[in-house]
Amino acid sequence: MKCAFSLSFNFAFVFLLFRCSLNLNNLHHYCYEAANSDPNLSNDFCVASLEANPKSNNASLEELVEISTKLAISNVTNISYYISQLLNAKSIDKYTAGALQDCLELYSDANSTLHDFILDLKSKAYFKANVDVSTAMDSSSTCENGFKERTGAVFPSTKENDTFFPLTAIIIAFINMLSRS
Numbered sequence: 001m002k003c004a005f006s007l008s009f010n011f012a013f014v015f016l017l018f019r020c021s022l023n024l025n026n027l028h029h030y031c032y033e034a035a036n037s038d039p040n041l042s043n044d045f046c047v048a049s050l051e052a053n054p055k056s057n058n059a060s061l062e063e064l065v066e067i068s069t070k071l072a073i074s075n076v077t078n079i080s081y082y083i084s085q086l087l088n089a090k091s092i093d094k095y096t097a098g099a100l101q102d103c104l105e106l107y108s109d110a111n112s113t114l115h116d117f118i119l120d121l122k123s124k125a126y127f128k129a130n131v132d133v134s135t136a137m138d139s140s141s142t143c144e145n146g147f148k149e150r151t152g153a154v155f156p157s158t159k160e161n162d163t164f165f166p167l168t169a170i171i172i173a174f175i176n177m178l179s180r181s
């Protein structure tokens with residue numbers, strides 16, 4: 001690791017650390033910053049999720065947003081597939097069927113929104129991007145709450161439904177960092 005050296009100010013030192021950690025590994029640096037900006041966001045989850053894509057380690061912030069959005073889209077696709085399977089089961093009652101149908105629509109909207117979002121990103125429309133991802137983020141809790149209200153039961157858990165929400169939180173933290181830079 002090569003770093004330019006300066007003893008002059010604390011400010012310069014902070015800048016130096018920033019530059020060094022950037023050179024070391026962009027992913028760890030950006031996840032650390034994202035987790036710092038949002039108490040609900042885990043640094044470990046961020047690193048573990050994004051590391052699944054080897055490009056993440058040396059990606060720019062823009063590229064990390066795209067990588068995390070693609071992960072969220074693949075999660076949505078999987079959740080939708082899972083809900084369709086539940087809907088196909090003959091034994092479900094009409095309340096469960098209605099609630100699942102709503103969830104399917106919510107996740108389908110979240111999917112379209114995330115696709116729109118990738119376009120917002122290309123045009124650097126960060127404010128709209130933030131609104132889009134926040135809307136997609138709400139889908140999971142709206143689905144969950146609606147399911148509970150209509151059926152009295154908890155929405156059946158999947159690995160993907162548990163990672164979708166925090167993934168969208170990562171995307172939002174990254175966009176906020178982008179719009180500040």
Ligand SMILES: *[C@@H]1O[C@H](CO)[C@@H](O)[C@H](O)[C@H]1NC(C)=O
Nearest residue numbers: 036037038039040041169172
């Ligand atoms: C963290 O989560 C809590 C409960 O879900 C929520 O009320 C709060 O607004 C969240 N904080 C941030 C910074 O997102």
Ligand SMILES: *[C@@H]1O[C@H](CO)[C@@H](O)[C@H](O)[C@H]1NC(C)=O
Nearest residue numbers: 022023026055057058059060
């Ligand atoms: C990481 O990215 C920088 C700047 O984009 C590039 O110069 C460097 O070669 C990359 N390193 C690796 C290991 O890909």
Ligand SMILES: *[C@@H]1O[C@H](CO)[C@@H](O)[C@H](O)[C@H]1NC(C)=O
Nearest residue numbers: 049052071074075078160163
């Ligand atoms: C869902 O997102 C997680 C990242 O948190 C990823 O590891 C997992 O592979 C994704 N699931 C699917 C089905 O793409």
Ligand SMILES: *[C@@H]1O[C@H](CO)[C@@H](O)[C@H](O)[C@H]1NC(C)=O
Nearest residue numbers: 076077080107108111112115
């Ligand atoms: C998500 O949106 C894309 C593009 O609009 C579409 O091709 C795909 O079928 C959608 N997937 C789901 C699960 O809704």
Ligand SMILES: *[C@@H]1O[C@H](CO)[C@@H](O)[C@H](O)[C@H]1NC(C)=O
Nearest residue numbers: 077078079081082085158160
């Ligand atoms: C997607 O969901 C289905 C049904 O829940 C599951 O069997 C499958 O393993 C999941 N796929 C991935 C790539 O996680």
Ligand SMILES: *[C@@H]1O[C@H](CO)[C@@H](O)[C@H](O)[C@H]1NC(C)=O
Nearest residue numbers: 140144154155157161162165
């Ligand atoms: C996923 O499902 C589990 C079990 O019902 C639930 O506790 C959790 O809050 C859900 N997560 C999301 C993001 O919907």
